[in-house]
Amino acid sequence: QQKISKDTRGIILEIDWKTLPSLASLRAFELTARRGNFASAARDLNVTHAAIAQRVRSLEAEVGVPLARRSGRTVVLTEAGARLAQHLNEGFGTIAAGIRELQDDQSKIPLQIAATMYISQAVILPKLHEFWQLHPAIQVSVMPSQNVVDIVALGFDLAIRATPNERNWAGLDAELLLESELIAVGAPSLVGDDITSLHHLPWIWSPGMQYEEDAMKALGLDPQRLRNVDVGAPFLQLSLARQGLGLWLTAEVLVRDDLASGDLRRVPVPSPFSMKYYAATPVGPVRPHARTFINWLKAALTKQE
Incomplete structure (x- = not known):
């Protein structure tokens, strides 16, 4: 019964x-x-x-x-x-x-992604049309931010995060997308064939950003003595570098197109370390749309190499 x-x-x-x-x-x-x-x-x-x-x-x-x-x-x-x-x-x-x-x-629920300002500006947004050609039914919403946001509290599906260290994000699973060298770049007007001293050239970085200042120190530079032309808006740093206003330390993946086009040149110094890019998702099942996007992004980044 x-x-x-x-x-x-x-x-x-x-x-x-x-x-x-x-x-x-x-x-x-x-x-x-x-x-x-x-x-x-x-x-x-x-x-x-x-x-x-x-x-x-x-x-x-x-x-x-x-x-x-x-x-x-x-x-x-x-x-x-x-x-x-x-x-x-x-x-x-x-x-x-x-x-x-x-x-x-x-x-029918849009895929919600939090991503670093740089990866949004240099990789995701310029290539989003390619994703939609393959998956036209998947709506995508991207929130660029230099701050680490709580995607669980916000109800986001995933975050694209970068770190030079081992990942340590409580409550999140992380899948490695790409490891990319940190390199110094500048416009051709600053990075000529006869470039010698880096101490007297202007640089672009966010004061207090530990990994950037650590990278400068690894190159033998003293951030306290360098001229910083940063305008206080991280999302403008790539534009400042393109305009020849200063040298910039960045992950190679973010400037591949600029290096290929000649808009930027690599400064002939060794890479101090690499940046690791991860797709971070809340612990538990991953929405099919999120899995589709992660797989696409990983393939797109690999294709660029």
Whole structure:
């Protein structure tokens, strides 16, 4: 006997799962009834013919009534089997419809991404049209920020983060997208073939940004003695470098197009260290749209190398 109870959603059937046959045997029987033979049901479930037959026999033993009998290569349902098959078909159909509805609802929610200012400006936004050519139905919302935002609290799907160190973000899973050298670049007007001393040239960096100042020190430079032409807006630093207003330390991936076009040149000094770029997602299942975007971005970054 199943119990009937009522909650705020209406009448709910309380199912005693301990009294029901296994889902595997119910699914095997429903497919056998719909396909008309064990072989087709076995192909649908990617199991052997014998496995399907065993599950149906197990179900018959559990319910205590014959459900089907063989007739040559086909299976003929008994009267009880036909009634059960109809109930199972309706039940599984309701489940399938509920799953599709849930997935459809999720697919309509825009993919929300938090990303560093630089990766947004240099990689994501310039290539977003390529993503939409492949996946036109996926809406994408990007929030560029130099601050580390709490994507769990904001309800975001993922964040693109960069760090020269090991990742350490509580409550997030992280997948490495790319490791890119930190290099010094400047416009051709500053980085000529005869460039010698770097101490007397202007630089662009955000005061207090530890990894930038550490990189300068690794190159033998003293940030306190350098002339900084930063205007206080990190998203303008690439533009300042292009205009020849100063040298800039940045991940190579962010200026590949500029280096290829000649708008920027690499300063002939060794890379002090690398930046690692990660796709960070809240711990738990990843939305299919987020997984699609991560895979695309990883492939796009790899293609650039």
